[in-house]
Structures are given as C-alpha cells and as structure tokens.
Amino acid sequence: MKVMVLGAGQLAQMMALAGAPLGISVVAYDVRTHSVVHPVTGQDYQQDLAAGINANDVITAEFEHIPHDILDQCQASGKFLPGDRAIRVGGDRRLEKQLLDGVNVPNARYQFLATKADLTAATQSIGLPLVLKSALDGYDGKGQWRLKSETEIDAVWAEIEEFLAHSSDNQSIVAEQWIPFNREVSVIGVRNKDGNIAVYPLTQNHHEAGVLSLSVAPATGENLQQQAVSAFEKIANELDYVGVLAIEFFDVDGQLLVNEIAPRVHNSGHWTQQGADCCQFENHLRAVCNLPLGSTELVRPTAMVNVLGIDSVHQKAMEIAGSHQHWYGKEQRAGRKMGHINVAGKDQTQMLAQLNALLTMLPEAEFPGLSTAIAKLP
Ligand code: ATP
Ligand code: MG
Ligand code: MG
Numbered sequence: 001m002k003v004m005v006l007g008a009g010q011l012a013q014m015m016a017l018a019g020a021p022l023g024i025s026v027v028a029y030d031v032r033t034h035s036v037v038h039p040v041t042g043q044d045y046q047q048d049l050a051a052g053i054n055a056n057d058v059i060t061a062e063f064e065h066i067p068h069d070i071l072d073q074c075q076a077s078g079k080f081l082p083g084d085r086a087i088r089v090g091g092d093r094r095l096e097k098q099l100l101d102g103v104n105v106p107n108a109r110y111q112f113l114a115t116k117a118d119l120t121a122a123t124q125s126i127g128l129p130l131v132l133k134s135a136l137d138g139y140d141g142k143g144q145w146r147l148k149s150e151t152e153i154d155a156v157w158a159e160i161e162e163f164l165a166h167s168s169d170n171q172s173i174v175a176e177q178w179i180p181f182n183r184e185v186s187v188i189g190v191r192n193k194d195g196n197i198a199v200y201p202l203t204q205n206h207h208e209a210g211v212l213s214l215s216v217a218p219a220t221g222e223n224l225q226q227q228a229v230s231a232f233e234k235i236a237n238e239l240d241y242v243g244v245l246a247i248e249f250f251d252v253d254g255q256l257l258v259n260e261i262a263p264r265v266h267n268s269g270h271w272t273q274q275g276a277d278c279c280q281f282e283n284h285l286r287a288v289c290n291l292p293l294g295s296t297e298l299v300r301p302t303a304m305v306n307v308l309g310i311d312s313v314h315q316k317a318m319e320i321a322g323s324h325q326h327w328y329g330k331e332q333r334a335g336r337k338m339g340h341i342n343v344a345g346k347d348q349t350q351m352l353a354q355l356n357a358l359l360t361m362l363p364e365a366e367f368p369g370l371s372t373a374i375a376k377l378p
Helices: 010-022 049-055 070-076 084-091 091-100 116-125 150-165 224-238 280-288 315-319 348-361 370-375
Strands: 002-006 024-029 035-037 060-061 109-111 128-136 144-147 171-178 183-191 198-199 205-206 210-215 243-251 255-262 300-310 323-328 337-344
Touching: 002 010, 002 049, 010 024, 024 049, 035 049, 035 084, 035 205, 049 070, 060 280, 084 091, 084 255, 091 198, 091 255, 091 280, 109 116, 116 128, 116 171, 128 150, 144 150, 144 198, 183 280, 183 348, 205 370, 210 370, 224 243, 224 337, 243 280, 300 323, 300 348, 315 323, 315 348, 337 348, 348 370
Parallel strands: 002 024, 002 060
Antiparallel strands: 024 035, 109 171, 128 144, 128 171, 183 198, 183 205, 183 243, 205 210, 210 300, 243 255, 300 337, 323 337
16 A cells, blocks of 8 residues: 655654554655655655655545635545545634534633634633634644733734734634643544544643643553543544544543644654554554554553753663663754654553653753653553
C-alpha cells in the first residue's frame, strides 16, 4: 500500500517509520511548498498534488489547517481518509462546537462573536473569565486571549481586531467559558471502515503556555474511561470516521467536558510507541489501508515528555531503562517541538521513578513547570 500524508512534519515522519515494517510506503505532501517529499529523508519526488494523488492508494492528513482547495482535490479522488468533513470540523471551532452539541457530548459553554458588542454580551450570558479563540488556524494555544474582567474588553477586542485583520477570510471568534479543571486528559482511538472502534487508555496531560509538555498513561479515575469512550463513539460514528482521532477533555470533578478534537494522530498519543501493544501511527495506517486494527491495550505505564526548542538532551537520559528518545530532525528554533522522550516502567511506581530520574537530567530552564507537573501526578 502507498499512503500520502497532507503535511510533512513529525507526525507524517512517525507514520512512515511505523509503516515500513508493514510494507506500507508513506510520502508527505508539504502544503506550504506544494511538493511531495519523503517524510524522513526529505527527498523531493518532483510531483505536484495531482501526481501525488495518482501515485498513491490512500490520502490522509497529519494536521487540520489545510487550504480547502487542497481538501477538495483530495476528496474528489475518492482516496481521502478520514475525509474532508472530519478535517474541516477539526480545523474550525465553529463546526467543532456544532458537532459536539449535535451528538450531545458535553463541552464548555460558548458563543460565536463578530463584534465587540457580541463580546460584551458574552461576558453577561457566559460569565467571566472567558477564553477567546480564533475559529480557524489555532494550534499550541496560538490565536487565544483570556478575558478576566469587564475592564479589559476594549484592550482585548483591540488585540483581536488586529489579529483578524491579518488572518484568513471568513474568520471569527469563539468565546468559551473558562473551565476551572482539576486536570486535562485525552483519549486516542481508532475506527475502521466497518465501524469497528478500539480506544487506548485515557492519558493525563499537562500544558505549559498552551503547549503540551507532559502526557502520562494510564490516567486513573472512576468511570472516566467509559465517559471518554462514549464521547469517542458518538463523535467518530457521526463523522463516519476512518483512522485515528484524538479528543482532549477537561476533567471537572470526575465529569469530562470536551475541549477540542483532532482528526489525526496526536501528540498526547506518542506514549503508545512504547506503552501500547500497537502504536497510534501503526493503527492509523491500518485503519486507512483497511487492514485489521491493532490492539490498543496498554502493555506498561508510560510517560512522554515533549522537548521544545533544543535538539539534544543529556546522553545520560539514554541510560534510563525503558526510556526512548524520538527526534524529528527539524531545524532548531525557540519553542519548536524538536522531539519527545518516552519513559516506560513495569508498573506505575517504576515509571514515576524513571520519570523523576529523567527530570534530574533535563535543563530546568528548557522545561518550565515540568517538575511541578510531575510532582502532582497521582
Ligand atoms: P492544540 O495544539 O492542542 O491544538 P489549541 O491551540 O487548539 O491547541 P486549545 O486546546 O483550545 O488550543 O487550548 C490550549 C490549552 O489552553 C488547553 O489545553 C488548556 O490548557 C487551556 N484552555 C483552553 N481552553 C480552555 C478553557 N475553556 N478553560 C480552561 N483552560 C482552557
Ligand atoms: Mg487544537
Ligand atoms: Mg488542544
């Protein structure tokens, strides 16, 4: 089988690595340079989108912010999975909110805004604090503002207007209730063409300045897995979804509220490379290639630490048993996701001990908040 991924980042790269032993070849279409490249070596195949679509059996995506003309062309080929509707919903918070409400999955209260008067109204109907999010193009907490008091409305709206002036057409803002969550969790699952679903154990996540910093699986908590699986089934079935889908939640006193969905393999699922029977990258390929799904069972508790902005860490970290480093080979830039480290243990206690051992080897300045987050783990 030959698969082309829209997007040429680390997720496409890890799909290529997972596909190789199965004899599945994975190439990437870089939507910025309009070229088909090898996601690991960067080799340029000198193909345009049409040639890339022709040369491959399946088209899929590693991110949701893809120009609609590209989505249309892929959809018309009949080879695109999970398909353009799922990608559009994942890339537009307005469609996402409508989908969640349509299938009765609890999410944060919201309102769509076009004017400052709408914002003022939202502070009344939803209450403060509010999180304001651009409907399109949001990732890693970009395009978000927080409104804590009515006195900030003018200043915050001025920032938003400035942002809107420089962003894509048909843009608007979603005002969302600020959720005082106990913690954040996510679920990664996979659905195939026959509608079969397999879901990984829930993952506990810690974000730092809107960017994922730490994921730990399994996240414990009574009844949480059932809530997550129920949300997954409703959303994936409604989208007639094929492939891996991620759902981020806020855990508020044991009740899961959906934050957002990602129609793709997800950073909070990287632990599955060491901690699950079949990792999310292999399972995504299996689903889109119409092969039997792999087991999503946890084989050992595993944590993942994101490495941002630096392209190496102490080699000593390799000495920690059960730790594995995954580097993306990207050019170094401040704050950029450069790689991640998975740490697995035979049980929760050993995993936490090894995670703490890793922590002592990481430069504190590059991993703000990590030690506090680890200390708070159950
Ligand atoms: P991603 O890279 O995950 O796609 P994103 O830019 O789409 O990120 P969100 O997931 O919407 O951003 O928000 C980023 C983080 O900001 C969340 O993980 C959470 O920590 C915080 N956050 C977002 N919305 C809320 C909210 N309504 N209440 C409280 N915290 C929130
Ligand atoms: Mg997002
Ligand atoms: Mg998010």
